[in-house]
Amino acid sequence: MSRIVYVNGEYLPEEDAKISVFDRGFLFADGVYEVTSVLNGKLVDFDGHARRLQRSLDELDMPNPVTTEELLEINRELIARNGLDEGGVYLQITRGAADRDFAYPADPKPTIVLFTLVMNISGSPKAETGLKVISIEDQRWGRRDIKTVQLLYPSMGKMMAKAAGADDAWMVEEGVVTEGTSNNAYIVTKDGKIVTRQLSNAILHGITRAAVLRMAEEAQMVVEERPFTIEEAQNAAEAFITSATTFVTPVVEIDGAALGDGAPGPIAKRLREIYMDEARAKAI
Numbered sequence: 002m003s004r005i006v007y008v009n010g011e012y013l014p015e016e017d018a019k020i021s022v023f024d025r026g027f028l029f030a031d032g033v034y035e036v037t038s039v040l041n042g043k044l045v046d047f048d049g050h051a052r053r054l055q056r057s058l059d060e061l062d063m064p065n066p067v068t069t070e071e072l073l074e075i076n077r078e079l080i081a082r083n084g085l086d087e088g089g090v091y092l093q094i095t096r097g098a099a100d101r102d103f104a105y106p107a108d109p110k111p112t113i114v115l116f117t118l119v120m121n122i123s124g125s126p127k128a129e130t131g132l133k134v135i136s137i138e139d140q141r142w143g144r145r146d147i148k149t150v151q152l153l154y155p156s157m158g159k160m161m162a163k164a165a166g167a168d169d170a171w172m173v174e175e176g177v178v179t180e181g182t183s184n185n186a187y188i189v190t191k192d193g194k195i196v197t198r199q200l201s202n203a204i205l206h207g208i209t210r211a212a213v214l215r216m217a218e219e220a221q222m223v224v225e226e227r228p229f230t231i232e233e234a235q236n237a238a239e240a241f242i243t244s245a246t247t248f249v250t251p252v253v254e255i256d257g258a259a260l261g262d263g264a265p266g267p268i269a270k271r272l273r274e275i276y277m278d279e280a281r282a283k284a285i
């Protein structure tokens with residue numbers, strides 16, 4: 002079934018939606034994106050995603066073609082037109098079409114595209130079985146805090162994981178884990194502390210990460226924001242990832258070494274439940 006997508010002010014069948022070959026998103030990966038999850042036809046943490054979108058745009062000196070209110074309206078209209086119950090909305094803004102030049106155009110006309118994604122995110126089988134991850138070197142650029150569309154290295158990482166019979170890869174820089182290819186990475190120490198890398202330009206400031214850490218603290222869990230090694234992770238009690246479309250998903254194996262008894266751990270399970278309850282209750 003063809004989707005209705007949003008392109009620069011118009012709702013169109015996906016096969017009629019067109020972008021210029023001169024679009025800087027296409028030529029230079031000069032664009033940013035967000036993925037907001039949808040549960041029961043409602044947006045989870047829309048405000049967090051809208052704020053991070055604005056931050057990414059500001060860091061790249063790129064104009065925002067829509068206000069936050071307009072963006073919410075477009076998201077809702079798209080969900081309604083596509084009858085989306087569960088999945089996500091993908092949003093991309095680029096600096097638009099301009100003659101090919103490394104320098105930004107003086108008067109950019111940004112491109113904005115949104116489309117829906119149908120996914121079973123609440124009942125994902127991986128939430129029950131857990132993920133197997135491998136470690137790979139982090140070879141991305143240095144501004145991972147900006148959510149740009151230059152995702153080739155993460156794609157390569159997913160392919161390396163697939164070739165190794167794993168589900169995903171955790172990236173390692175200077176001996177410590179940065180994050181997963183499309184998610185933030187966590188371990189739970191044997192004495193029950195949740196450890197995840199502190200925010201910096203080295204990782205994406207996950208919207209799910211912020212919510213999950215707040216909920217963990219509200220539930221009296223101890224959170225330590227610091228780097229950890231693959232070896233520490235392999236010897237941890239539990240591990241898990243977070244992202245908008247995976248919520249909290251347990252990790253049960255790292256580079257072939259099973260964590261604990263090889264089954265998802267209780268803290269990851271509990272955090273997933275707490276997160277999903279709040280996500281459903283607060284979705285707009």
Ligand code: PLP
Nearest residue numbers: 183184185205207208209244245
């Ligand atoms: N880290 C990376 C590299 C990502 O690509 C993503 C999501 O796409 C995340 C972390 C998780 O961010 P969020 O929770 O906002 O989806």
